[in-house]
Amino acid sequence: AQSVAQPEDQVNVAEGNPLTVKCTYSVSGNPYLFWYVQYPNRGLQFLLKYITGDNLVKGSYGFEAEFNKSQTSFHLKKPSALVSDSALYFCAVRSPYGNNRLAFGKGNQVVVIP
Amino acid sequence: DAGVIQSPRHEVTEMGQEVTLRCKPISGHDYLFWYRQTMMRGLELLIYFNNNVPIDDSGMPEDRFSAKMPNASFSTLKIQPSEPRDSAVYFCASSTTGQGNTGELFFGEGSRLTVL
Numbered sequence: 001a002q003s004v005a006q007p008e009d010q011v012n013v014a015e016g017n018p019l020t021v022k023c024t025y026s027v028s029g030n031p032y033l034f035w036y037v038q039y040p041n042r043g044l045q046f047l048l049k050y051i052t053g054d055n056l057v058k059g060s061y062g063f064e065a066e067f068n069k070s071q072t073s074f075h076l077k078k079p080s081a082l083v084s085d086s087a088l089y090f091c092a093v094r095s096p097y098g099n100n101r102l103a104f105g106k107g108n109q110v111v112v113i114p
Numbered sequence: 115d116a117g118v119i120q121s122p123r124h125e126v127t128e129m130g131q132e133v134t135l136r137c138k139p140i141s142g143h144d145y146l147f148w149y150r151q152t153m154m155r156g157l158e159l160l161i162y163f164n165n166n167v168p169i170d171d172s173g174m175p176e177d178r179f180s181a182k183m184p185n186a187s188f189s190t191l192k193i194q195p196s197e198p199r200d201s202a203v204y205f206c207a208s209s210t211t212g213q214g215n216t217g218e219l220f221f222g223e224g225s226r227l228t229v230l
Contacts, residue, residue: 042224043118043205043221045221051216100217101147102219106157
């Protein structure tokens, strides 16, 4: 079965500092990995994905994520956090085979302090 | 495309009443998912469909919950009778792996249900 772990409940970072949100995964075969962001009272929005190729993927709003197969991780990063990045972030994984069902992590609340 | 459209955005009802939530997926998407989000339990998958056929409903909490997808452009999630513990935000999402797509989900804005 596929699963995702997001070990931290909340990530606090000062505005302008680097932001990292951690994610590790478990899946059979090569993973399809995704990051989503949820702003208050909104649905989840797709940020970026890793399917194959370069381990560093870039997405919306200046975010990027690095796939590390040996550590089964897919950490989300942003070089310089903005107050507007304060939101709930979800990591998700699925197998390239079978159905389209994604396994989501529990989410991380990111708070960017002005 | 307008994205995934859900209605109503907000619903307040009394315990015992029937609640129907509606979803219109993105045109051309062949997968549709219903999720529930609460502070206590996070994001839970309730049921999902492929080509209008329910594939996995193991996340549906009880027989009070039912979901249908009569055609490719419409789905409903019904709770009858509703209870206060059903209060949550219900999300619909759609996806496809056709034409080289990789199955990322596109979510609606959610339906916030409050059962008094």
